[in-house]
Amino acid sequence: MASSLKKQQTKTAYLLLLPALVLLAVFAVFPLFYTVVVSLFHWQIRPGSFVGLEHYHEIFGSWANFMEIVLTIFLVGLFLNLAGRRTGAFRVIFRFLSGGAGIVLLMLLGQVWVKGDAHFLRSLEITLWFALGTVPIQLILGLSLALALHARFRGKTALRTAILLPYILPLVASASVFTLLFSLSPQSPANQVLAFFHVGPWQWLKQPKGVFSADQLPVFFSDWWSSWAAGPSLALLCINLFNTWLYSGYYALVFANGLAAIPAEVFEAAALEGVSKPQLLFRILLPLLSPTTFFLTILGVVGTFKAFSSIYVLRDASTASAVDPASVMIFFTFFREVRYGYAAALAVVLFLIILAVTNAQRRLWEKRVFY
Amino acid sequence: MGEKSVLLKTLTWRHQPFSLLLRWLGVGFFALLTLFPLIWMGATALKSPAEVMTRISANPFNPQFWPTEPWWPNFQVVWLSGIGRGLLTSIFLSVITVTGLLVTTIPAAYAFARLEFAGKNWVYTAVLTTLMIPETVTFIPNFLTVASLHWVDTWQGMTVPFMANAFYIFFLNQYIRQIPQELFDAAAIDGAGTIRTILQLVIPLLSGPLATVIFLEVLGSWNSLLWPLLISQSATWRPVAIALARFTSEEGSQLGLRMAASLFAILPMLIVFLILQRRITETLVRSGIR
DSSP, X not given: OHHHHHXXXXXXXXXXXXXXXXXXXXXXXXXXXXXXXXHTEEEESEEEEEOTTHHHHHHHSSHHHHHHHHHHHHHHHHHHHHHHHOOHHHHHHHXXXXXHHHHHHHHHHHHHHHHSOHHHHHHHHHHHHHHXXXXXXHHHHHHHHHHHTSSOOTTHHHHHHXXXXXXXXXXXXXXXXXXXXXXXXXXXXXXXXXXXXXXXXXXXXGOOSBTTOOSOOOTTOOHHHHHHHTOSBHHHHHHHHHHHHHHHHHHHHHHHHHHHTSOHHHHHHHHHTTOXXXXXXXXXXXXXXXXXXXXXXXXXXXXXXXXXXXXXTTOOGGGHHHHOOHHHHHHHHHHTSOOHHHHHHHHHHHHHHHHHHHHHHHHHHHTTOOO | OHHHHHHHHHHHHTTOHXXXXXXXXXXXXXXXXXHHHHHHXXXXXXXXXXXXXXXXXXXXXXXXXXXXXXXXXXXXXXXXXXXXXXXXXXXXXXXXXXXXXXXXXXXXXXXXXXXXXXXXXXXXXHHHHGGGSOHHHHHHHHHHHHHHTTOTTSHHHHHGGXXXXXXXXXXXXXXXXXSOHHHHHHHHHTTOOHHHHIIIIIHHHTHHHHHHHHHHHHHHHHHOOHHHHHHOOSSTTOOHHHHHHHHHHHTTTOHHHHHHHHHHHHHHHHHHHHHXXXXXXHHHHHHOOO
């Protein structure tokens, strides 16, 4: 009886699922495999000859390099894993080993910089600056706003709506406001603020130079190192600011929801025990909010890898090499250079990086999150 | 006695006037900073070309920040220059995408939430796994698929790939699970089939989450640039995002026109949000989309 009911439900269920499953299969699952296929061909608008792994070769510079990078990533992971399981002296040793492997990895990436696709590596570097320049700030701002809003007072809804507005408005439109706010014109609002302090005018969104870039660097700084030492460009910082503006209100909303879920007894007990406000925040609220923080961190970091629109609208051909993260760089390889096969190979590498980063974050947080 | 006063202090602790004032000032200052770009946009959109060059200030408390008199021709010029068409196109495409999305998503979410069937866990995991795949990975093969269907520069090419979304299935599934079983039993006793149960029981009870899905999907389609750049190569199906980007690059120096165009692109979403606000703010938190 039960099994015949299940049989009947199976039929209904698959009929209901059919449209969604077909679309997901065609536009989400199939592309994952097809990207790999495309990446193995010389493909410009029409499919060309089969080139095997040549595109991957181009990305990493040489086979030896590629194998070494895969091997060192594996070693870093292995040593970290072993360090996590052992105690005492072994733990220290394995930590040292993983650190050493990490340094080797950095040097190998320097090799890729020289021999491999410098554009792609540069775009990854920008992605990193982008993540570092947005996610922590959004978390801190979001949490502060949520804490400030965690009370009943007049005008709360209006304030909440105001800080959420950037998230719910079309970003193409708000970006076109930001291009004017941070334009190089001496009359742009950003430059007027500078003029008030008798500084500037600056180039803002049109400034591709790293903020720490110096004309003379010691000889032992190779190109790779000096590019890192120069830091993100002013143009990229403006884009970071735009993204922070876009998402802080949303982060505040999510944190506010997390705070609301903490029982009032916690606050009462804390006050009874005479807990000071910093202690309340760092010893009680932050541990209790850790699932929210974890969720927002993952969302933010994956978001920076996926971000396209919010950078595309503020970028400029003249600053491309200073602000284009991997997603935008891959798009232009496809769209402007019409190198479908190579763009697909880049996309595959980027996807693997995203998977690795997400996984690493999950493991890093696993021990610290209290559910 | 001591304990009681401490407890009393706890309960009023969050309502101290001084702390409240600080909160108000802190958040209020941040809210003003947040709103500044939007206020500046409004003020600049209402300035005449001459005023844009002469009345310059970054300080809203300075009269120079505002136009002497609203200058309306900006909006007229902008509407006729392709922004108006882009807006109508965007609205049309959003309606089609959202309709298709609801038709595929609600039944799928219902099946996962309410039916027991062979392979359920396996299929559900597979569906959720598609969330891990970013657009950067899928856009190349999807473009090839759409091109082979001859859907480049058509409304189908702009909408069909977005008519299924694992996230919304997962999202609605959680809410359909929370509906008490008794309601479904009652519907079954009344002789309601699956379709009628969905239409007359599930959908009315899910108005909040469904409003959120609709809002997020419309917002997503208005923010989307990568796919429209590939698909809408001629002017026929150019959404407002592309129309605005083109307008910006063509009318580079005309600040008033650019801000009027941005205002046009923002207004519909703003109106929709203010109407739906009460329904969606709660569920928006759970959505986790950016």
